[in-house]
């Protein structure tokens with residue numbers, strides 16, 4: 477876990493979902509590969525050829541953007557797949573229940589955090605996929621706001637979904653902290669919006685969050 481900043485007054489925690497509220501590299505890989513497969517079919521091209529074209533695009537993008545990562549949704553936009561299509565593909569093709577299961581440790585953690593903070597999810601997956609994922613993990617009742625790709629029709633990193641989450645929680649951005657496993661996608665922009673930011677290595681770091689926030693509070 478890397479804590480960048482935590483606001484002095486903390487009212488809401490805005491979580492990324494995939495790779496943050498669960499750790500499952502195989503499922504994360506599946507989500508990427510399944511969309512590439514769909515794009516390959518659209519282009520009447522092979523999977524490997526399409527995957528290589530995407531990789532080359534990402535590499536070029538990073539080189540011209542100070543080595544930052546670009547989200548898959550934005551990569552697909554560059555390949556002619558609209559955000560609306562990305563939303564539909566993900567809704568149809570992703571079945572979190574095939575990979576994930578209830579996580580009692582996460583349930584305990586989020587229920588504890590929920591007593592002190594508003595909790596939100598901001599994900600580049602559609603809200604439907606987020607709801608299914610949170611339901612499988614057993615934490616769907618913990619969140620005040622779920623902001624997905626279909627909420628603002630833009631992919632993170634973009635200010636709109638983060639500001640929407642803060643708004644739905646009824647708090648100002650400066651009292652939020654954004655948490656996620658990818659700095660460029662989940663943390664960098666919220667920091668520029670005046671939010672706090674925490675990069676996690678996976679859900680194992682989220683389990684430790686209650687204690688870390690409590691310690692920070694006591695040391696302030």
Ligand SMILES: [Mg+2]
Pocket residue numbers: 492493494495496656657658
């Ligand atoms: Mg993630």
